[in-house]
Amino acid sequence: MNRVLLLRFGGSVELRRGATRRGAAARATHARSRWMVPALFAVLLLAAGQLGWKALQEVANVPIKQVSVNGDFRFLDKARVEEIMLPHLGTGYFMVDLPRIRDELRALPLVHEVTVRRAWPDRLLVFITEQVPVLRFGEQGYLNPYGEVFEPGAPLADTGLPLVDGPPGSGKLLLGRFDEFTEMLEPTGLRIRSLLLDGKHAWRMELSNGCVVLLGRRDVPNKARMLASLLSGEWAGEHERISRIDMRYSNGVAVVWEGTPGRSGNAGVAAATGRP
Incomplete structure (x- = not known):
């Protein structure tokens, strides 16, 4: 952004020999208009970026308030699943460690497969496939x-x-x-x-x-x-x-x-x- 402003500024103030005062003023006005629009655009981009970053931080800090565990369980110890999931309640939406949750659930003896995903704005969806003994x-x-x-x-x-x-x-x-x-x-x-x-x-x-x-x-x-x-x-x-x-x-x-x-x-x- 600064580099663009400097380049535009450097070409807008030089007056040439033989130019009238009115012509010089017109050229100066025209030159200012050439760099003011990009400068304003750059400022707007900066402001939008700052607002976007602030909004992203706010979203990232929205705590997980609900965990939904889905699956047909015949043998799986539901209390163990709750023990694994409870510590993640209150964690920021984008801060929650999905791979860690998957690994911890897969380590349970009767779990065959696990899928974990976020659900806007403050939920975790967990799908567990239980081992089926044949x-x-x-x-x-x-x-x-x-x-x-x-x-x-x-x-x-x-x-x-x-x-x-x-x-x-x-x-x-x-x-x-x-x-x-x-x-x-x-x-x-x-x-x-x-x-x-x-x-x-x-x-x-x-x-x-x-x-x-x-x-x-x-x-x-x-x-x-x-x-x-x-x-x-x-x-x-x-x-x-x-x-x-x-x-x-x-x-x-x-x-x-x-x-x-x-x-x-x-x-x-x-x-x-x-x-x-």
Whole structure:
């Protein structure tokens, strides 16, 4: 601004030789008009800037008076959410630390995702997506619908969820296999009580009738289809009598019947004679 005024001022006061007094006065008036308009404009800009800055400071200092927390909560401790949010009440509208709030809420055991945003003039809107357990995982963990493992810190009451377990990083595989086998077994009327993947990548399943099924490591989906076919066909009326089914053999299936130790049945499939 000063630089502009100086340039205009420097060209407005010099009088040339041979000019009349009237002409000089006219030129002086014209010169003044040339720099006064930009000068006035610059002053107005400065004043507007100062007023805008003052208004911005006032807005920034408007305290947060209301926090709205939204979400469907079944297990989440609402008191912990309140503990995190209360200190931010009274903080200036633009001074509130949104990333910090997100990080603190995401650190809660049962929180899956968090969105925090300001709402004019004095509100915070918080949207929390709670972890949804679909399967138990190991001794203390759970799987969410994305196959991600989370630990709530304490067992969740009355979930009645089946159990899965496996090596670290196997959550998505376990969830996929569980859904796949559940669909295959639907015609049998039996449900999966537990599905385990051991360190050697061998699969073991327990059904709702108490029967233990050993699927082994190879060709597991086809073995599961064969199992479903047998349980819905030849063995449809024998569910409560079947104690154990070993499908790890390449040439058949070994079955242990309840109350008949050592008995094996084939139901159209050759009983295994060799090692799995």
